[in-house]
Amino acid sequence: MKNQPALFAGRFENRVALITGGASGIGRAVVDRLVHEGAKAIVWDIDAAKLQACQNTHKDRVLTQRVDVTDDQQIQHALKEALQKFSQLDILVNGAGIVGPNGPFWQVEVSDWERVMRINLFGTFYVSRAVTPHLIDQGWGRIVNIASVTANEGPKNLGPYAASKAGVVGLTKSMGKDLASTGVLVNAITPALIATELLQQLSAEYMAAALSRIPLGRPGTLDEASALVCWLCSEECSFSTGATYDLSGGRGL
Ligand SMILES: NC(=O)c1ccc[n+]([C@@H]2O[C@H](COP(=O)([O-])OP(=O)(O)OC[C@H]3O[C@@H](n4cnc5c(N)ncnc54)[C@H](O)[C@@H]3O)[C@@H](O)[C@H]2O)c1
Numbered sequence: 001m002k003n004q005p006a007l008f009a010g011r012f013e014n015r016v017a018l019i020t021g022g023a024s025g026i027g028r029a030v031v032d033r034l035v036h037e038g039a040k041a042i043v044w045d046i047d048a049a050k051l052q053a054c055q056n057t058h059k060d061r062v063l064t065q066r067v068d069v070t071d072d073q074q075i076q077h078a079l080k081e082a083l084q085k086f087s088q089l090d091i092l093v094n095g096a097g098i099v100g101p102n103g104p105f106w107q108v109e110v111s112d113w114e115r116v117m118r119i120n121l122f123g124t125f126y127v128s129r130a131v132t133p134h135l136i137d138q139g140w141g142r143i144v145n146i147a148s149v150t151a152n153e154g155p156k157n158l159g160p161y162a163a164s165k166a167g168v169v170g171l172t173k174s175m176g177k178d179l180a181s182t183g184v185l186v187n188a189i190t191p192a193l194i195a196t197e198l199l200q201q202l203s204a205e206y207m208a209a210a211l212s213r214i215p216l217g218r219p220g221t222l223d224e225a226s227a228l229v230c231w232l233c234s235e236e237c238s239f240s241t242g243a244t245y246d247l248s249g250g251r252g253l
Helices: 025-036 048-061 072-086 110-138 159-178 197-201 204-212 222-232
Strands: 016-020 040-045 062-066 091-094 141-146 184-191 244-247
Touching: 016 025, 016 072, 016 110, 025 040, 025 048, 025 091, 025 222, 040 048, 040 072, 048 062, 062 072, 072 110, 091 110, 110 141, 110 159, 110 184, 141 159, 141 222, 159 184, 159 244, 184 222, 222 244
Parallel strands: 016 040, 016 091, 040 062, 091 141, 141 184, 184 244
Antiparallel strands: none
16 A cells, blocks of 8 residues: 555545554554545554554654553543644544454353453444544544454354454444434444454464355455545545445455
8 A cells, every 4th residue: 555646645634543453454554545645643552563663654644652442541541642642533443453262162261252352342342432522522523443254154163253343343333323413423344354464363274264255266455445444434435324344355245
């Protein structure tokens, strides 16, 4: 993305976006595209080295903050600091996530189950809860929650991840309805395999099976993921809320 011209130059001029999990993978691709198209970005992640790399690339167009989305106190503190710097917030992308354990559910450690839920589901709730009053005050906002095709599928050996992402889809529906009269739209995407580091957490067996079930026969690209997320963040997306958008090369249908 970085070396390509903006597809929609200036689309996010005067917008400020907060992206969790924004230091790598899909989140970073979204940061790159939003900034490329005019936005300023607040990037939250727990990976300090990758945050620094993002800061080095985008300089004063971004504020990178080491924030764990499972920690509501960190969220409140970082949000206050970010709002002091940028004075506004228009867009939230909840991208922080982990896959967690691979294996049958009865062999999953309770601590692993809780970790996946806390990052993928609780984190989405905590950050949305903190940010939403600011979006309501402005009378305009876009929230995009990154779920997963596994939310609908419930794949074998991926119970905690699938359950956490199904939770995100359900939460998105309620959030969309709760905010329907405010100018703030909330939507989710359900990707299948997008070529990122997160895929390294999946077993070779899972990967082979997953690819065989994608009618388009390949993983999605980061550009394809950021294109959909950014459209959902834009003014052009105006008659969808609480919705879930498939991004699975046909697998999720
Ligand atoms: N890559 C795929 O195929 C795929 C498919 C479906 C859904 N997703 C979802 O897309 C999102 C992004 O995944 P990705 O593939 O880009 O993975 P990634 O591992 O490249 O990015 C996830 C980011 O979240 C950050 N993170 C993890 N725990 C965090 C925490 N507690 N607080 C703050 N940040 C935290 C990580 O440091 C990382 O930078 C995730 O929610 C993932 O579940 C990915």
